[in-house]
Every structure is written in structure tokens, then in C-alpha cells.
Amino acid sequence: xxxxxxxxxxxxxxxxxxxxxxxxLIKTNYNSTLDSGDYSSWNRILFTYMNYEKLDGxxxxxxxxxxxFMIFDxxxxxxxxxxxxxxxxxxxxxxxxISRELWLSVNKYYLAVTDKKxxxxxxxxxxxxxxxxxxxxxxxxxxxxxxxxxRGNAFFFMxxxxxxxxxxxxLDFLNVKINSLDYENENFYADTFFWKNLLISIGGYQFxxxxxxxxxxxxxxxxxxxxxxxxxxxxxxxxxxxxxxxKILNDINKPDDNILKFMLGxxxxxxxxxxxxxxxxxxxxxxxxxxxxxxxxxTEKINSIYFYQKN
Amino acid sequence: MNIIYYMKLNNYRPxxxxxxxxxDDTNKLRQVYTKFGKYLKDTxxxxxxxxxxxxxxxFMDQGVTFTVYNDQKGVxxxxxxxxxxxxxxxxxxxxxxxxxxxxxxxxxxxxxxxYNEQYILKDNVIPTSLILSHENYLLQMNKLKVPHDIYTHxxxxxxxxxxxxEFYVLEDNLRTPSGVSYMLQNxxxxxxxxxxxxxxxxxxxxxxxxxxxxxxxxxxxxRRNPVIVLLTPGLYNSAYYEHTALxxxxxxxxxxxxxxxxxxxxxxxxxxxxxxxxxxIYRRIDDDYLDPLNFKSNSILGVxxxxxxxxxxxxxxxxxxxxxxxxxxATYIYVPEMISYxxxxxxxxxxxxxxxxxxxxxxxxxxDNIKNLVIKRTDGSxxxxxxxxxxxxxxxxxxYILKIKKEPNKYIAQPTISLSSTPCLVDSHLSPxxxxxxxxxxxxxxxxxxxxxxxxxxxxxKGSLVVNSSQGGGSKDTWVxxx
Numbered sequence: 001x002x003x004x005x006x007x008x009x010x011x012x013x014x015x016x017x018x019x020x021x022x023x024x025l026i027k028t029n030y031n032s033t034l035d036s037g038d039y040s041s042w043n044r045i046l047f048t049y050m051n052y053e054k055l056d057g058x059x060x061x062x063x064x065x066x067x068x069f070m071i072f073d074x075x076x077x078x079x080x081x082x083x084x085x086x087x088x089x090x091x092x093x094x095x096x097x098i099s100r101e102l103w104l105s106v107n108k109y110y111l112a113v114t115d116k117k118x119x120x121x122x123x124x125x126x127x128x129x130x131x132x133x134x135x136x137x138x139x140x141x142x143x144x145x146x147x148x149x150x151r152g153n154a155f156f157f158m159x160x161x162x163x164x165x166x167x168x169x170x171l172d173f174l175n176v177k178i179n180s181l182d183y184e185n186e187n188f189y190a191d192t193f194f195w196k197n198l199l200i201s202i203g204g205y206q207f208x209x210x211x212x213x214x215x216x217x218x219x220x221x222x223x224x225x226x227x228x229x230x231x232x233x234x235x236x237x238x239x240x241x242x243x244x245x246x247k248i249l250n251d252i253n254k255p256d257d258n259i260l261k262f263m264l265g266x267x268x269x270x271x272x273x274x275x276x277x278x279x280x281x282x283x284x285x286x287x288x289x290x291x292x293x294x295x296x297x298x299t300e301k302i303n304s305i306y307f308y309q310k311n
Numbered sequence: 312m313n314i315i316y317y318m319k320l321n322n323y324r325p326x327x328x329x330x331x332x333x334x335d336d337t338n339k340l341r342q343v344y345t346k347f348g349k350y351l352k353d354t355x356x357x358x359x360x361x362x363x364x365x366x367x368x369x370f371m372d373q374g375v376t377f378t379v380y381n382d383q384k385g386v387x388x389x390x391x392x393x394x395x396x397x398x399x400x401x402x403x404x405x406x407x408x409x410x411x412x413x414x415x416x417x418x419x420x421x422x423x424x425x426y427n428e429q430y431i432l433k434d435n436v437i438p439t440s441l442i443l444s445h446e447n448y449l450l451q452m453n454k455l456k457v458p459h460d461i462y463t464h465x466x467x468x469x470x471x472x473x474x475x476x477e478f479y480v481l482e483d484n485l486r487t488p489s490g491v492s493y494m495l496q497n498x499x500x501x502x503x504x505x506x507x508x509x510x511x512x513x514x515x516x517x518x519x520x521x522x523x524x525x526x527x528x529x530x531x532x533x534r535r536n537p538v539i540v541l542l543t544p545g546l547y548n549s550a551y552y553e554h555t556a557l558x559x560x561x562x563x564x565x566x567x568x569x570x571x572x573x574x575x576x577x578x579x580x581x582x583x584x585x586x587x588x589x590x591x592i593y594r595r596i597d598d599d600y601l602d603p604l605n606f607k608s609n610s611i612l613g614v615x616x617x618x619x620x621x622x623x624x625x626x627x628x629x630x631x632x633x634x635x636x637x638x639x640x641a642t643y644i645y646v647p648e649m650i651s652y653x654x655x656x657x658x659x660x661x662x663x664x665x666x667x668x669x670x671x672x673x674x675x676x677x678x679d680n681i682k683n684l685v686i687k688r689t690d691g692s693x694x695x696x697x698x699x700x701x702x703x704x705x706x707x708x709x710x711y712i713l714k715i716k717k718e719p720n721k722y723i724a725q726p727t728i729s730l731s732s733t734p735c736l737v738d739s740h741l742s743p744x745x746x747x748x749x750x751x752x753x754x755x756x757x758x759x760x761x762x763x764x765x766x767x768x769x770x771x772x773k774g775s776l777v778v779n780s781s782q783g784g785g786s787k788d789t790w791v792x793x794x
Contacts, residue, residue: 002570006583092374093546096559107374111387153583253584306583 001153001253005097007307008090009154010161012098012106015087017165019080020138021202022049025173026067027131028201033063036193042066048176050078067127071134072119080134084113098158099148102141109137153252156245160302163238163245167295170202170225170235171288195221202233219276222284227274235291236271242298243268253306260301267294320348321356323734323741330474330731331743332397343400343792350508351395351734351741360739362504363394369503375496377549391785392497393735394504397746397767404515404763404791407478410660411468411752412759413650418483418637419754420653422462426452426633436652437645442636446690449598449633451605451618458531459756462631465524465593466638467491467765470660470748472731479663479728481747483646485630485638487595490766490786491751492553495520495560497766497788515763515791520751521560523762527755528591531627537590540566540580544596544612554595563593573616578626591627592617598632640723641667641689663728669720677724681708684724686715699776701727730776733787735769745770747778748789764789 025045033039039058046052050070073079088110095103112118113134122130149155195216199205204224212220228234243264250261279287325331325338333344340348370376370389379386399407424431425442432439442448467488469481498517502509528539543554545567558565570580571589579586594601600610605618620626636642644665647658666673668686677684680700687697698711715722732743750765767789768778778784 001583002564002566003581003583004567004570005564089546092551092555095374095555096562096565103374104372108372111371114387157583249583253582255584 001097001157003307005094006153006157007303008094009097009157010302010307012087012090012094013158013161014165015083015090016106016138016141017162018169019083019087020135021166021169021173022070022078022080022083023131023135023138024203025049025201026070027128027135028197030063030067030127030131031200032193032197033060039063044176046070048172050076052076064127067131068119068122071113071122081113084110094154097154099144099150101144101148105137105141105144109141112137153249156249156252157306160242160245160249163241164295164299166233167235167238167242168292170233170238171292171295173198173201174225174284174288199224204231204233207231222276222279226279226287227271227276236268239264239268239271246302249306255305257301257305260298260305263294263298263301267291267298320351320734321354321359321741323351324743325734326732326743328474329729329743329745330472330476332472332731332733332746343398343403346512347396347398347508350505356736356739356741359394359736359741363736366392366394366500366504369500370496373496375492375552377552378547390493390780391769391771391783392493392500393744393769393771393785393787394501395734395736395741396501396505396788396790397733397748398790398792399764400792401515401794403478406659407470407748407750408761408763410478410480410658411750411761413654413656413659414468414480414483414646415463415466415752415754415759417646417649417653418466418485419461419463421642421649422631422634422637423460424653425636427454431649431652434652436648437642441641445636445639445641447598447633447635447639449636451622452631452633455622456624457631458627461531461754461756462634463637464527464531464629464631464754466630466752466754467749468752470750471728472748473728477661478748479661480643480646481663482640483638483643484749485634486597487630488749488751489550489553489595490749490768491520491762492556493786494751494762494764494766494789495556497786501788501790512790513793515793517762517764520753520762521557523760524557524753525561525563527753527757527760528593528629530756531629532590534590538564538580538588539591539593540564540571540589542566542568542571542592542594542596544568544600548595550595557593568596568610568612568614571614571617573614573620576620576623576625578614578617578620589626591629593629598635601628601632639689640687641720644723663725666724667720668715668722668724673724674715674719678712681712683727685727686711686722686724689721689723699727727776730770730778733767733769735771735787737771737773742773744773745776745778746787763791 029041029045033041039062042063046066071080074081076082088106091098091103091106145158195218196205199208199221202225208221208224211224224231224234226235229236229240231237246260246264250258325334333341333348335341367389370392371387376387376389379388421431431437432442463485465488467484467490469484470478471481472478494517525539529537541554541558541563543551543565545551554565564580566580572579572581572586574586578589578592580589596612599607601613602615602618603610603613604615617626618632621628643662644667647662650656650658666677668674668677677686682700684700685697698707730745730747733746734741735744737744746767746769748765748767750761752759752761767787769785769787770776770778771785772783775783
């Protein structure tokens, strides 16, 4: 497979996953403000994801205009409209490598978000329902990919992109939440409202309740988000996926350099022997920092081995 | 009687000054349109309009679009498509097909000849100066052996039908003719629009074009499973949809110049498993941009050194560089002579009478009859830079004459021939619009194959003769009824 094509496939899925994560975050925060009335929770999100500092959320209407900004703002490269456009532009350049159905679904999503009438719909419609409709495009995209895409280079490069983005988002979410709370406070780990929302925004709430009933206990929550092997959005689950896909890519393409396999094996095993106690002992922040660093090193290697290799 | 007919055909009133593809002088349906005419009589304009809306949405959803960029926002546009098919009889088609094969055979022999022995110049059939000083004449091609002596692998021949009902060749496109993906896409949508008509009509299929092209390209290499790639200028090219469609349908890699690299006299593409040798390049970029080392040095679309590999015989370039010498408006005039010189045959498809402005006698005639003529630059394309005498005002004519006098050898003139018209759905009414026809031919070791029908291009502006998509033209599906 052409290196340029592999790179574009990787980014197509990264962008799709990014937009998916962001929509979920928006939805959760919107929902949580309905209970807490704490509209300033938007400020941190705007700062982290849109690099925007000037807003100060203070009432319900601010929520709505902030969501509108995050979805529709043309000038912000991290708005949903722009992220989806990037995903679609990548898809457009790799049409002969993805299934027809997958292309049609990305294109349809792109046409929907760039439709001038969409903003009117947003203003008229119930916000939750609107966000759910958008999120649904992603569920369709992921399902189509699953059932139509042959398991070859394309599928695995796409998936590596998807899971790298997913981990990087989970780490970001954790960061945002930590920074918005008083980390030094002893009650930090006891703030169930915070942890519950974090779970909801990555879709793990139901799984948590099923597994641990509705007793909110920090050990269990961090277990779900970071270490659980069965929750598809946990960091550990995603690392395992990447590790497996990199192994297959290695078998297909036989690069001269096996370092990637090694790096992923190491990260996977580190996580396997990480416990909630060790995380608490060294601090969650340090854990996030270390994992982010290793993930970046892996991304760089993927770049140099598969996308921009020297001839 | 006529009035009743009009009513029944949704008030279609053809333009009497042209040959109408659907009805004759007495407003009777032509034989070939009998069945479709019946469908039109039974279908209301509002139903047709619904079908048109469906077709627009279909093209958008499929991404059959080009993007116009302004103020940082890309706007998706579809190429205008008219839902009413243009229908040809099998007999009409057989003549066109044999005429095109004959023409391409002669043009190909001509290219081979002028890059080798140059018999046709030595025999004074075509003026030497016209060819050797021409900007499309590539010295790099001299005495170069190409596989099976084929230069013009892929061509599109533009035909028009004059008021006498005869087809004439307007132009040969031997460089990178585009539009074949629209031929395929138009058929796809027609099957959706008229599902009940298709099995009954016995329409010659076009969907095997990609397979035909692939098989013919494959014959150009000695390797058993040659690696074929399609070279595109990239995402921002207006024909990008076509490039992706052809690559996808043929199952070949779509590459850009920076995906390719020349090493040790071979061309390779950069893949995730290292460098992979490429055997055949179907390029969709012009000669000038192909190789910055040999041609335009500032081109970033091509591949440095590829022409040297080509000269070594280690890569096949489709169409061969330098083929443009044969599809120029100045060489066009000599195609009938080429046909008789190389094949000893009479042309099956006629040329349009053409006057050369460099010729004193011709020039006098043109200046005296300018109102009845169309004047074109020999190096122009896309309908630009031409003067349509009957539409121009005196100032435009005077300005144009000044330009001609500066470089008379750059201009030719042809009588204003009327294009034929077909019914089109315009603002929810059936109105006649001018059409041409571009059939696509593929030439490989299996001989010359022509896809039945081709692309019918439509001048959607009322009274316009310009069918080019860059100037408000659209297209429609073309049905060859096998009878």
C-alpha cells in the first residue's frame, strides 16, 4: 500500500474518532450542567479543545451558544464541521482502498454537517436529540467499517489511527477533569459527580453500574477507564488493539525495523502490571504524562516506519 | 395533428434550424426514439422533475463532484446532468465505431511515422514546417520504440451531427481525454431513473469499460502481472473524481507524483513495505508536467527522471508523450490525407471543412465571410479563445482580426455548423439543447475497442454551441439500441 494512502487512512479514522469523542464530551457536559447548573464547566473544555479562553459560561443559553460554536465554527480547526471535513477529505483521497459503503457514509455525514440548513435545525431541535443524531453518524460509520472493510492494510491502519486517537482522548479527558478540580484536595477521589460524568462521556457508565453496581468508588472507576480489558474505550483495551494491529501490519509489510512491536509490547505489559494502588501512589497526573509520552513515541515511529520512510 | 403531438410530448418544440435527435421536420418521432417517446408521452413534467431532483441528490451522495474553493470553504458542485437520454440506433453506431477505429489507426501510424522515418513529410503530404516546429512535437520521442508501436492508447473523438444528419469529427483528443467516468456514472443513474425501460430497450452496456481498459493496458508490458498505476495531479484537480473512479474500478493504485521515485533506471512507488516497481503509468497530467528534469522544471506534479526511464524502455507511459502532435487543430485538417496515405481508404467519418488563416487564399475567404464562420486558435481548447462570427459584434471581430494578422499560422476557421439538438429538461420544461458526442476508444495489443455510445455533452445555455463543462456544459446518458 502507498505510504501516502496509509497515512490518509490513519488520519481518516483519527479524525472520525476525534469528532466522535468531542460530540460525546459535549453531550455529557450539556447533560451534567442540567443537574449541576455549573456552566463554567464549559470554560475548561473550550480552552482545551478549541484553544478559546474568552468565554464565560453562566447560564443555559451560554451552553447552547457554546455548543453551536464547537460544532459549526468554520474558523476553528477543531470544530466538528472542520474535523469531519478533514476526515472526508482523507476518505476522498483513498476511495479505492475503502469499501464503497464506507465512502458513502463519510460523504453523507460530510454533506449533512456542511449543509447550510443544519444550523437552523440545531437551533430548533432539542439539543440532546440533535447531538444523538450526529453521534449516530459515527455509530453507522464504525459498523460499516466493521462489516464491509476487508482485513488488510487499510483496515489495520485505520484502526491504529482510531485507537491512538481514542487513548489520547481518554488521557485528555482525564486531564481536563483533573485540572478543573482541586487536585490537592483529599476528597479528590471521592468526588463521585466528577467520576460519573467522566464515565458517561466515554460511554462507560452503564458498564460500570453493571460491574460494580451503583457504588462509586474511585478504585473501580479508574479500573474501568484505564485498566479494564473488556471495556472498548479503556486505555488498556485500546493499547491491546493497537498492539495486535501493529503486529499484523508488521507481518504484512515486513519493515526492516521491529522497534514498534517492541514498544507496544512494553506499553501493554506496563499497563498489565499497573494497579490502582500504583497509580494512586505516583499520582494520576504522572501516569497520564508517562502514558502520553509513550503514545507519542509510538506515533512518531509509525510515521517514520510506514508513512514517511526514507528510501 | 402537430399540435396534438406537441401536447403529448410535453410541449417539446425543436429548433427547426438544427437536426433534432428525437423528432424529424414534421415533428414525428424518429424511429429510434419510438419507445422512449411513448414513455415521455405517459410521463408528466412534474414526474420528470422529480427524477431530476433524485439524480442531483444521487450525484452528491456518491461524491461525483468537484470542489470550488473560495474563502477557505470548499463548495461541492456536481457536473450538470440532463436526465433525458440521447439515443442512437445500432446502424448509426456501427458507422461511428468503424470511423473512429479507422481514424485512430491512421493517427497512430502518423505519430509513429513522424517520430521515426517521417515518410509523410518527405512525400509532402503534410508540410514539414507545420510538424517539426510545433510545440507538441517532442524531440525526446525521436526514434523511440514504444510497445506494439502504439502511442494513442486512450482517445476521445468529438463528433457533431450537422443538419444533414451526418456525423462530422470536430476534434480528436489524444492526450488525456476526460469524461469517461461520467459516461459510466450517467448510465448508473439512468438505470435508477428508468428501471422499467432498461431490460426492454436492449441498450448496449458500457460498464465493462474499466475491465477493457485494464486488459488493454496489461498488454503493453512483457511482465505477466504488470503493476499499473494511474497518475493524478491530485485532490484539487477538477477531474479528480474521474481519476479515483477509474483507479477504483480497475483496481489499480491512484498515485501522485510524490508517490513515485526513479532509481537505477526504474520507476518505483513508495509503499508501506518499501519501494515497489511500477510497469505502466496511465498518466492524467500533460506532457509538460511529466518530468521536471526533462520538461517544465518547476512542475511538482510529475516524476524527476521518468523520461529517461521511458527511453530505456523500463516504463510504459500512457498515452505516449508527444501524442499531442496528432490532435492539434492544425494537424486535424490533414487527417483525411493521413487516412488515405497510411491506409489507402476513404474516411468513414467526415472532417469539417477547415480554412487555414496562414494561407492567403483561405484568409481572404475567411475575412470576407467572417459572419458565417467560427475561428479558433490551433492551440486552444475547452472552447476558449474562439470567435463565433454570427454572435460577435463589429468591435470583437476587428480585435480578433488584429490578433489573426499577428500570428496567422495560429488560426483556423470553419463554417458555423449547427450541432444537433435533443430534448432536455430545463426549468421543468422540455427544450431543445445542442449536443455533441465523445466516444471513448482504447488501443492496445488487442486492437482498437470503442465503448458503445460515449459521453453526450450538452450546451445547457439556450442557443449556445459550447458544450464544455468549464463553460456551462452538462452531459447526458447515451444509449445505443442494439435492436
